[in-house]
Amino acid sequence: MSSSQSDHVFLVLSHPINQQNASNIDNLQQIKSIYIFSNKINDEGRWTRNIPNYINDQNKLALKLHKDISPYRQEPFPMSILNVTNDEKSLQDLDEDSQKYIWYYLLFDVLKHMPGSDSSDAKKDMIEMCKNEFKLSDNGITALEDYERSTSETQSTHPSHILWYTKESFLHRTLDKAIRSQNISHIFNFRFFINGIQTQLLELYSQSTAFNNNEHFELITYRGQVILSNELHSMRKNVGKLMCVNSFFSTTLEKEVALGFMRVPTSDVKRVLFIITANTEKAVSQPFAQISSASFFPDEEEVLYMAGTVFRIDSVQMTNSGEYYEIRLILNDKNDEKVKELLGSIKHQLAEENSFITFGDFLIDLGRTDDAQKYCEMMLKKIDQKHYGKAIHPIYVYMYNTLGQSFFVKGDYHKARERYQFASKLSFQNQGSRQYTAEDSQALALTCTNLGLVYFQLQDYGTALRYFRQARDIRKDPRYPIDEVRLAKTYSYIALSQKGMGNKEMGLKTAEKALKYAKRLPERQAVLGWALLSQAACSRSEEAEKIYLEALNVFESGALPKNHPDLVYFHLQISKLYRNLKEFKKAEEHDQKALFICKTRNENPTAIKLCEEYITLDKNPPARKYSI
Structure with missing residues (x-):
């Protein structure tokens, strides 16, 4: 462990440790926290800085690990800044971020419009891919079998894909990795999961609007995390422009919960709090919903936005305390109008309206012939x-x-x-x-x-x-x-x-x-x-x-x-x-x-x-x- 200085380790033990072992652990900076999972609750063995408390309930342990680990999952923030202007001359003249957004939009649109009869094949493709291409642990194999069983038509007419997305399992991680890396084969084979999440978001949204007598309102949600310094710089210089989040975007209704997902900043990463104002009427074209009733972590008051959602960057400011930056994002009709201009221009250039066809032509125009x-x-x-x-x-x-x-x-x-x-x-x-x-x-x-x-x-x-x-x-x-x-x-x-x-x-x-x-x-x-x-x-x-x-x-x-x-x-x-x-x-x-x-x-x-x-x-x- 001492050789892997960049790793972050969260250690779960089934018994207390003595003072000598505690001293050795304190010298390992990779260990961020230690948990004693035991029915015997006492003060014996509290020798190290890393043991906040003992836990004797499996669900509480899972919740604690989820909250503690999340801030350390530091990857480049999956965003694209869209430069939508009236003088874009061609597809190749678009900057890399705008091209990336179109890539995601067209592919997700293709998945969304796959024939309904593809559902059975889609699930089979996903299961086979996970078994054959990913090195699954025993826990991963068990999770995959549980997922396959729980999404079976004989088990449920409304399988909870969101439950599995919010779980701490390889499904969440591999899907996010596939989306971030633009792996066409993996994303395509995950279409059963992706479409399932989107369908469930729309169902939860419908339930919410029915509860509110079909009235639309502004919803404010929060997301706390750290981002790379250059990502923060990009957002600051692009205030007023559109930003697409090229992955599923998890937020919460509770500001304090969001703040708990931050970790200590460094010279390379900065603490930020996203404050999102979303018009609930836009949940049809860009699905999002409060998912507590379907989530594995119902107490987090989570609101999940569909991958590819486009926001406008309203402001980026350091808080008065200097502890973190507040990044205000807005989801409204004006975003849609700008995005339609961009997409309409591209589809006109490719002379196609059908995303099934447009996406292949788009890849060729980008020079990505192998992907096409x-x-x-x-x-x-x-x-x-x-x-x-x-x-x-x-x-x-x-x-x-x-x-x-x-x-x-x-x-x-x-x-x-x-x-x-x-x-x-x-x-x-x-x-x-x-x-x-x-x-x-x-x-x-x-x-x-x-x-x-x-x-x-x-x-x-x-x-x-x-x-x-x-x-x-x-x-x-x-x-x-x-x-x-x-x-x-x-x-x-x-x-x-x-x-x-x-x-x-x-x-x-x-x-x-x-x-x-x-x-x-x-x-x-x-x-x-x-x-x-x-x-x-x-x-x-x-x-x-x-x-x-x-x-x-x-x-x-x-x-x-x-x-x-x-x-x-x-x-x-x-x-x-x-x-x-x-x-x-x-x-x-x-x-x-x-x-x-x-x-x-x-x-x-x-x-x-x-x-x-x-x-x-x-x-x-x-x-x-x-x-x-």
């Missing part, structure tokens, strides 16, 4: 076709497209093609099986576009052109609303494919169609950049440079983030032009920019290799010209 692949594979296993009737729901088509995209951006075009082809097969299965919808149509158009992009990368321009034309015809179908953004981009792809087949004249005419649609759209749309790019690629060399630079201006004005993978293709295209014009320094400048994007995203070794080959050509140019 893992997510799609988990979802495809769990969202079985039977949940949506006999026909294949378009969500499966979208999921396989996202899965294909996770391989595509890594340069694994053959695996991407396999997933896109399967998505295409699913789409065609639907034709004739039920009424074909606009959503089916758009899913098939997306699949054809993605197949075209794969064949384009494989330099099979004829096959690429065939798929792009199919996508165009689907998008122009008068039976469904026309998406002019995607139609314009499809025309750009057709033009580039025609150019790849050696028909620049036809490509130029098609690029003009892309421009016609693109110019009708709002400014700063990436699709205008693509239309100009396709026009430049099909133009004569003396005209192409000006058009390429016009496209670059569109992209750099905010249509695309600086490290977007589409810019790799753009820079490589213009570098070919400059090499053909024997302006090798300009060519190298664009190849270096493409290489920088590839290395920043660190996901496509094929593209990195191509950039490096082009840079070698720039530095050691051969005598011949290049086909552009």
